[in-house]
Amino acid sequence: MKKLTVVFTIVILATSSLFANGKNPKNSTYEKLRNEIAVLLDNPLITIETPSTEAFIEFTLNNKNEIVIxxxxxxxxxxxxxxxxxxxxxxxxxxxxxTYKKNFRISLKILRARN
Structure with a gap:
């Protein structure tokens, strides 16, 4: 029983150190994807009457890393x-x-240009 407790404690410590790492590569991938989309959507040529408008975009990536809306x-x-x-x-x-074959959903907010 004592050996089982020691093994269990070692397993708990080992797994907690894995999850304690501050960098999450999955989040950095999503952040990188979000930044690339922001660049692609920069400088819209849309006129809006309200101060801002919002849209929700659902997309996926194909096997060539192309965005499919x-x-x-x-x-x-x-x-x-x-x-x-x-x-x-x-x-x-x-x-x-x-990120292949996963659906993503992001929000887009377009602000009216100030004159």
């Missing part, structure tokens, strides 16, 4: 065409296949 949910009509023209089948620079 699934849905764009927005109240304004032109945003869907804008997002699809800027993002659909654009290649992103990600290493590994960890």
């Amino acid at each position: 699934l849905t764009v949910d927005s109240e304004k009509e032109g945003i869907e065409a804008y997002v699809k023209s800027r993002l659909n089948y654009k290649k992103v620079n990600l290493t590994g296949n960890s």
Whole structure:
């Protein structure tokens, strides 16, 4: 019984040190993907009447690391065409296949330009 307690304690300490690592490579991949999408969607040529408008974009990545837009949910009509023209089948620079065949959902907020 004493040996079982010692083994159990070692297992607990070993696994807790694995999860205590501050860098999570999965989050850095998502952050990198989000930053690349922000660059692709930069400087929209859309005029909006309200101070801001929001859209929700659902997409996936194919085996060539290209963005495939699934849905764009927005109240304004032109945003869907804008997002699809800027993002659909654009290649992103990600290493590994960890994001392949996963669906992503991000929000897009467009602010009206100040005159």
